Structures are given as C-alpha cells and as structure tokens.
Amino acid sequence: xxxxxxxxxxxxxxxxxxxxxxxxxxxxxxxxxxxxxxxxxxxxxxxxxxxxxxxxxxxxxxxxxxxxxxxxxxxxxxxxxxxxxxxxxxxxxxxxxxxxxxxxxxxxxxxxxxxxxxxxxxxxxxxxxxxxxxxxxxxxxxxxxxxxxxxxxxxxxxxxxxxxxxxxxxxxxxxxxxxxxxxxxxxxxxxxxxxxxxxxxxxxxxxxxxxxxxxxxxxxxxxxxxxxxxxxxxxxxxxxxxxxxxxxxxxxxxxxxxxxxxxxxxxxxxxxxxxxxxxxxxxxxxxxxxxxxxxxxxxxxxxxxxxxxxxxxxxxxxxxxxxxxxxxxxxxxxxxxxxxxxxxxxxxxxxxxxxxxxxxxxxxxxxxxxxxxxxxxxxxxxxxxxxxxxxxxxxxxxxxxxxxxxxxxxxxxxxxxxxxxxxxxxxxxxxxxxxxxxxxxxxxxxxxxxxxxxxxxxxxxxxxxxxxxxxxxxxxxxxxxxxxxxxxxxxxxxxxxxxxxxxxxxxxxxxxxxxxxxxxxxxxxxxxxxxx
Amino acid sequence: xxxxxxxxxxxxxxxxxxxxxxxxxxxxxxxxxxxxxxxxxxxxxxxxxxxxxxxxxxxxxxxxxxxxxxxxxxxxxxxxxxxxxxxxxxxxxxxxxxxxxxxxxxxxxxxxxxxxxxxxxxxxxxxxxxxxxxxxxxxxxxxxxxxxxxxxxxxxxxxxxxxxxxxxxxxxxxxxxxxxxxxxxxxxxxxxxxxxxxxxxxxxxxxxxxxxxxxxxx
Numbered sequence: 001x002x003x004x005x006x007x008x009x010x011x012x013x014x015x016x017x018x019x020x021x022x023x024x025x026x027x028x029x030x031x032x033x034x035x036x037x038x039x040x041x042x043x044x045x046x047x048x049x050x051x052x053x054x055x056x057x058x059x060x061x062x063x064x065x066x067x068x069x070x071x072x073x074x075x076x077x078x079x080x081x082x083x084x085x086x087x088x089x090x091x092x093x094x095x096x097x098x099x100x101x102x103x104x105x106x107x108x109x110x111x112x113x114x115x116x117x118x119x120x121x122x123x124x125x126x127x128x129x130x131x132x133x134x135x136x137x138x139x140x141x142x143x144x145x146x147x148x149x150x151x152x153x154x155x156x157x158x159x160x161x162x163x164x165x166x167x168x169x170x171x172x173x174x175x176x177x178x179x180x181x182x183x184x185x186x187x188x189x190x191x192x193x194x195x196x197x198x199x200x201x202x203x204x205x206x207x208x209x210x211x212x213x214x215x216x217x218x219x220x221x222x223x224x225x226x227x228x229x230x231x232x233x234x235x236x237x238x239x240x241x242x243x244x245x246x247x248x249x250x251x252x253x254x255x256x257x258x259x260x261x262x263x264x265x266x267x268x269x270x271x272x273x274x275x276x277x278x279x280x281x282x283x284x285x286x287x288x289x290x291x292x293x294x295x296x297x298x299x300x301x302x303x304x305x306x307x308x309x310x311x312x313x314x315x316x317x318x319x320x321x322x323x324x325x326x327x328x329x330x331x332x333x334x335x336x337x338x339x340x341x342x343x344x345x346x347x348x349x350x351x352x353x354x355x356x357x358x359x360x361x362x363x364x365x366x367x368x369x370x371x372x373x374x375x376x377x378x379x380x381x382x383x384x385x386x387x388x389x390x391x392x393x394x395x396x397x398x399x400x401x402x403x404x405x406x407x408x409x410x411x412x413x414x415x416x417x418x419x420x421x422x423x424x425x426x427x428x429x430x431x432x433x434x435x436x437x438x439x440x441x442x443x444x445x446x447x448x449x450x451x452x453x454x455x456x457x458x459x460x461x462x463x464x465x466x467x468x469x470x471x472x473x474x475x476x477x478x479x480x481x482x483x484x485x486x487x488x489x490x491x492x493x494x495x496x497x498x499x500x501x502x503x504x505x506x507x508x509x510x511x512x513x514x515x516x517x518x519x520x521x522x523x524x525x526x527x528x529x530x531x532x
Numbered sequence: 533x534x535x536x537x538x539x540x541x542x543x544x545x546x547x548x549x550x551x552x553x554x555x556x557x558x559x560x561x562x563x564x565x566x567x568x569x570x571x572x573x574x575x576x577x578x579x580x581x582x583x584x585x586x587x588x589x590x591x592x593x594x595x596x597x598x599x600x601x602x603x604x605x606x607x608x609x610x611x612x613x614x615x616x617x618x619x620x621x622x623x624x625x626x627x628x629x630x631x632x633x634x635x636x637x638x639x640x641x642x643x644x645x646x647x648x649x650x651x652x653x654x655x656x657x658x659x660x661x662x663x664x665x666x667x668x669x670x671x672x673x674x675x676x677x678x679x680x681x682x683x684x685x686x687x688x689x690x691x692x693x694x695x696x697x698x699x700x701x702x703x704x705x706x707x708x709x710x711x712x713x714x715x716x717x718x719x720x721x722x723x724x725x726x727x728x729x730x731x732x733x734x735x736x737x738x739x740x741x742x743x744x745x746x747x748x749x750x
Contacts, residue, residue, distance in 0.1 A: 168620035171582050174607045175614045176634030176685060185633055189624045277582065280603075 004440040008357050011348035012364050018407040019371040022382025023246075029385035030239035051224075055244055057139075058220040062207035064143045069150040069202045074195065076151070076292065077158020078183065083279040085288055092159065093520045094300050099152040100512040102469045102486045104211030105505045107145045108493070109303035110136060111215070112310050112502065119306060141216045146209060148299040150202045157198040161191040167277045179279045200252050201373070208245055208375025211471050211490070221245060222377045229381050229476070239385060242378040249373045257366070304509070311506040314499020324504050327488040328511060331468055334399055334484060338406035338467035343460045345407060346414020351448065353415060354422040365415070372412035376472020379409050383477050397479055405473035410466045414459040421455025422448075461519040468512050485511065533557060534579065534689060534721065539588035541574050548574040550745040552588070558688070561715060561722040565732040566742035572725040573617075575742075576691045579723065580614050581607035592688075608637065613682030613690040613720070617697060619674055621666035627653070627677050628662040631684045638685065652684040655714065672703045676710065683714065689721035696731060708734055 079085050080092045098106055113119050114132035121129025135141060165187055173182035188195070210222035221244055229238035281288055311317060352358055353365045371379065383405055387396040395401055429451060433443040449456070471486040478487055489504045496504075534556040541549040549571040556562050564572045577583045579590060581603045590598040597605040622630055628649055635645045653659045656676040666674055675695060682690055692711075696704040708731065715722055724735050732739055741749040 166618075166620065168616045168618055169622055171580075171607075172614065172616060172620040172622070172681075173633065174582065175580055175610075175612060177608050177637035178606070181637050186622055190622075 004357065004444075007441075008348060008352045011345050012352065012358060012360060014345055014407065015349060015364065015368060015371075015411055018404045018411075019367055019379075021386045022379055022408060025384075025386025026239045026242055026246075026378065026382040029235050030243065031236070051221075051244075054219055054221045054224050057218065058207055058222070058244075061139060061142055061146070061213065061218070061220055062203045064139070065146040065150055065206040066199055066203045068143065068147040069154045070195070070199055072147070072295065073151050073154025073198075074158055076295070077155045077162065078279070079288055079292060080155065081159030081162045083281050083288070085281060085285060085292065087289075089520075091292055091296060092155070093516075094296050095155055096152045096516065097300050097304065097509075097513070098148045099150075099156075100465045100469060100516050101509055102211065102471045102489075103145065103149045103209060104215050104471065104490065105486075105508060106149060106303060107141075107212045107215045108501065108505055109307050110141065110145055112306045112498070113303065114141070119309075137217050139218055142213050142218045145212050145216070146206050148303075149212075150206060151299065153202055153205070154195075154198050157194060157201075158191075161194040162187070164194075165190050170277050174277065197256055200256050204249055204252060204373040207248060208373075208377070210375070210377050215493070222375050225375075225381060226377050229377075229384075235381070235385055238381050242375070242381060245375050245378050249370065249375075253366070253370055253373060307502055307506055307509065310498055310502035314497070314502055316497065316499035316503045317506075320500055320503030320507060323492075323500070324485055324488055324507060327483055327485045328507060330399075330482055331485040332511065334402055334406075335464050335468035337399075338403050338410075339460050339464035341403055341407060342410055342414045342463040342467070343456060346411050346459055346463070347418045347449075347452070347456060349411060349415040350418020350422060351444075354419045368412040368415050371408050372410065374409070376409060376470065377476070379405060380473045380476025383408075383473070387477075396477070399479060399482060401477045401479065402474060402484075405477055406463075406467045406470065409470070409473055410463055413466060414463050417455055417459040417462065418452070421452045421458075425451050457522060458519070461515050461522070464515050465512055465519075468515075469508075533591075533593060534723075535591040536575070536579070537589045537591065539575075539578060539585045539590060541571075541578060541583065542586050547745050549578070549585075552745070552747060554740060554747065554750070556689070556721060556723060558721050559719055561724065561735055561737040562740060563724045563726060563732040563736035563738070564740045564742055565726055565729065565736075566748070567727055570742045571745040572727075572742055573693050576614070576693050576723065576725055579610075579689075580612055580691060581605060581610055611685070611688050613685060613687035615678045615682050615690070615692040615695045617694045619666075619678040619695070621674055621677055621681070623666055626663050626665055627658060627669070627680075630666070630677060630681050634681070634685045648684055652680045655683075655717070656680045656710065671699055672707065675699065675703075675707055679707075679711070679714065683718060683720070686718075687720060689723060692722070692724045694726050697726070697728070704731070711735065 076095065080088045080095070085091070111118065114129075114136040115121070116126075116129050116133045118129060118132070120132050136144075169186055169190065170182055173186045177185075208222055210220070210226050213220045214223050214226065221241065225238050225241035225245070228234050228241050232238075311320075349364060349368065353361050358364075383401065387401055387404075389396070395404070425448070430443050430447055433447045438446070469486060470484075471490060474484045474487050475490060478484060483491070485504070485508050489501065489508060492504065493501055536552050536554045539549060539552045540547065552571075552575060554562075554575075564575060566572055574583070578585055578598060581598065584601055584603045585598055587600045589596050589600075592605075592610060595605065597603075597610060622633070625633065631649045631652060632645055635648065640648070649662070650659070653662055656679060658673060658676055658680065661669060661673060661677075666677065669677065678695065696707055699707065711722075712735065722735070724732075726732050726735075738750070740747055
C-alpha cells in the first residue's frame, strides 16, 4: 500500500508542479506591468473598447468554428463510424490529417491556394486572387482553417461515442422505426452529453488558438496576449491578457461538470459480445460516398496537394532539410521524450482516477482537463513567468522546460485514454492477483500494465503527435538555440521563400504523419482482431 | 404464418444456425429451448431482420422477408415486437416515451397514441408509472414496460429473448403468468427463447429443442 501511495502521489505532484506553478506565476506576474501595478491593464477594459472587441472576435471565431465543426463532424462521424459507406477507415484517416498538423501550417497551405499570389489567382486571374485573399485574411479564412482542424475532433469523438451505445437500444428502435428516427430519438440523445463535451472542447481549442488568427491577421485575445509578451516584452500585461482566456475556460468546464457529468447514460466503451449495428445506406450509399469524398477533397486533399506542388516545384527540399535538420531531430527527440513522460505519468494518473486511489482523484482529473483546455499561450507565458529565474535556470535553460510544458498541457490525453483502457479491464483481474498474495507493485507491473498495453501504445502515439505539433508552448519556452521544427517554420515564415517554407511544412507534415500511419495500422489490426 | 426455410447463419468460421427449418402458425406459442450458444438468439435476430441469413429464406405469410445475404424487408416493416434479454429500455425516455416511440414512427395520431398507451399500461398494471424513467423502476416493472412497448404496436408476432433470465424465481413465475394472460387477451403469435426447461414447459404450445445450431427435436 505504501508503494502505491508514494508512486501515485508523486505522479499527482508532478502534474500539480507542471500545471499549477505556471498559473500561479501568471497571477503574480499580472499584478505588475513594466514595474507598475498590473491592474492598470485591467482598467483598459473600462476605458477602451479594444479589449471588448478582441473578446467579441474571439467568441465569434470560436462560436462559428464550433458550429461548422459540429454541423459537419456529427454526420461525418455517423457515416464513417456507423454506416456501410465504402472505405470508411481510409476516409476517417484522411479527415484526421488536419488535426495532427500544426494549425498554422494549414493556414499557410490555404494561403498558397487563395492568397494574392496563390494558385487560384494564377489560374483565374488577379481579380479573383484579390477577392479570395480578402476573404482568407479575416474571419471567414480563420473559420475555414480552424473548422478543418476541429472537424476531426468532433468526428473522432462521434465515432468513439457511437461505439459506447448499447446496440440493443438501437436494435429495439430498429424493430419499429427506420434509422433516421432511431438516430434522432435514441442514439443522438444518448450520446448528447458527449457531443456537448466535444462542442465545449472545440470551442475552447478555437478560442485559445493563436497561430492561425495571427497568420491570417485576425486579432483575437490569444494574439493580444502573445503580442504583449513577444513584441512589447510586457510580461505583466501579457499575463493579465490571459485572464479572460482562463475565465472562459473555467466557466465552460464548470458548465460541463455541473450539467453534463451526471447525464451520461452509456458512455463507456462496450466490450464482449455486443455486436454493433451498422446503418445500411442502401440506395443513398453512392451519394453519401460522393459527398464525403468531395468534402475530403476540399478540406484535406486540396491543401495537401497544394503543399506537395509548392514544395516539389520550388526545388528547396534540399535546403529545407539542411536548414531544419537539427530542429527536426530535436522535435522528434523532445516529442519521444515528452510522449514517454506523458504516457508514464498519464497512466499512473489514469489508474489513480479510475480506482479513486487518492482522495484528490477528482481534483487531479479536473486539473488535467483544465490545463488541456487552457490556451497554449497561457501556459507558455505562465511557464516563462514562473521558471525564468536564475535559481531555476537548470530547468528553464534546458529541454526540461519543454517537457514540463508538454506535461502541463497534454497530460489529460494520456490520463483519459488510460482511464478508458482501465475501465475495460475487469476489476477481478487485479483482485485475483491481490488474493494470490501479490503486492501492488507486482500487480501493477505484471497484471495491470500488460493488460493495458494497447491503451498505453495508443496514448504514447497520440501524445507523441501532440508534442510534435505543439507550437504555443514551444514558441514561448524553447531553450536558446534549441528550437523545434514548428517554431523554426513559424519564425522563417516572415522572410523565407515559398519553396523553402512549403518544403519545411512538408517535412513537418511527414514527421507527424508517420506516427499517424503507424497508429492507423495499429488500430486497423486491433479492429480486425476484435472482429475475429 | 412465419416460415424458416433451410436457414444457415455463420459468424466468421463458426456456424451459429445450420439448415434451420421451422413453420409457426398464427397464435401459436413456440418456445425454442436449448443450452447457451446453440443459436437460439440468432434465430430471433434473423426473424427480426437484424441479421441476414447466409443461405435459406425467411417468409412471413407469402412474402420472402430475408434471402441469402439480404434483409429484403427491414425490421421496422415486419410488424414484430421484440423483447431483449437485457430489455433495452431507452434510459433517456419515460415509460410513456418508450411506448410512444414506435407509435410515432408509424404515424399514429396523438389521440390514438394516448388511448393505446393508457390501455397497454393498464394491461401490465403500470398505469401510475407512465412518467417514470426506466432507471426508477424495479426489475419486474422494467420487464413489464418492455413487454408493453413490444405489444403496444399490435405486432403479428412477439419475439422474446430469455426475458426472465435475470429475475428471481417468484418474479419470474409472476411474469410468466402475465405473458400467458396477455397472449390470451391479445392473441399474438409468440416465439420465445429460453434455456430454462421449466419456463419452456409452462409457456409453450410447441417446444423446439436446439443443439449446436440445429433443431434437435420439435
């Protein structure tokens, strides 16, 4: 029992240090601005309309993105997760690509297509280019890019949620009604809490995104915080500018906690003999396939094709490899280390939460979700304010600061996957080992971990992708001379040639696609194993 | 009349139902009886249209409703009531909502829905629980809601998949007599699946014993 308490408490403390220290740092830092009391910044809310305008823009952007992601993601999730549409796994994989690429790279790709000197202009003339560029640089462009990034979040959650519905409930509906009414009256209401959760998640991720609005010159609150920090070097004002972001995150997560937590009917992955009932599309199968492929072409394949075209025709692949080789290798190494750390801590935290092993299990779960939902700029600025001191230079000046940042922002991914994995393991497995006289460490090592290996592999791969694509935290805290590839591309974008930037973006995409492909193959074989 | 004509259904390499032929006359109470894994539930799912046979046909009256690899008539058009082993009551709907779902799907008017739901709930002695959700009901009450939900649509046949397996013997006895009373009153065809010999003998007018996917005795 002692080993269990010590190890799980250590995991909880690690999360608290990684996550709470930056938030506290922000609070202290926001009290001062350029040596003066920081509350002066808050007075701008009363004196000026600018902060309110930024806030309204942030809400508009996040609201529209959430709406579009839901409108497209829900039917897409149903079609790819529950119907007999052809090539559904392949299509689901393709739609996931924008999620694993840093969002600002997607903005760059759309710029290559719709910008003033973009492909659309080259084909249809400068008049068209003028209009498409005007449309891209602003709210519509930001909504387009962020919707394609967030669409897979809703789609993937829908696919997972649909698998949690007891198929007998749908079969009972099917004996008296067709699929549309069953979906409307039974399936969707049963997973509604999960859908609302995905809406909140998409809203918060869009609300906190700064790379895309910054590139497309649409000022929102995260951009304001980032600019205050990097351009004006005003830590206090930047810290104060993060308050609305923290406040909105807290409010929405509280809403989720209060209203949705106890309204979950069947949101646990089903195992065993439950065979899932697929929607037979019949005569509409061809049309549904056509529409889904068209959407995939527009949102995924078109930007990727433009990237390939620009990168391969620019003749700068060699230069890109030379200029970014170090950053790429560092990115891969940091992401591998980060994923390993996240998976280890996340699995322990997942075990802690699933078994309610410590009294603070609920607080730990809430903290990890809060940190995940918090904009990366907030965590990044918080980390600088908290760790950038001579006494903590041994952390701040080394890659350890990046790992701490990853741990703060992404631990919820690994811990939630672990909770889900552990929920599928019968409690009797560990209890039987306990009855046989095995201590906790032995049970954990010999029973719990081996039985959860699929979840652990999945958590590692997803954590790896998130660490690799991370821009917000890395941009703020990367150690001098040790930037990551997303940071290198972001900084080169201001004056690099199109050929070089597109080649770097291609390298970045390939780096994130490899684990995604591996994950896809892993899930494919896991699915086949389950079918057998 | 319901007719299984040499029906076979396989899952992967395993044959769940093999060359299964059975004719059920209107108003009959047929009980399919056999050990776990002998293919009883698969027979019900094939008849309900939730699964297609690999070979053979299923007919309802003169109409072929399932053919090899194809569900010709979808489940909602077969006019069958189905009670699952785990009841599958919709947890987000009230008792009234559970009964109303199928009636709405069939375009029954509101006045008619209210009348039929009231009648059916009275028949199963749940008139005062119409506004409750399934989670607020006892095991026996849930069982009666599942029965009422299936019967409120006036199905030509009621299919029951081990509906009493999770109940204690006293409650099981009570519900068996409820089923027989409802059958007497409403006159539907009953296809009942169980592994309990006692249940089978009490309910059946015809007993079909299955073993390893075949009819061993009828």
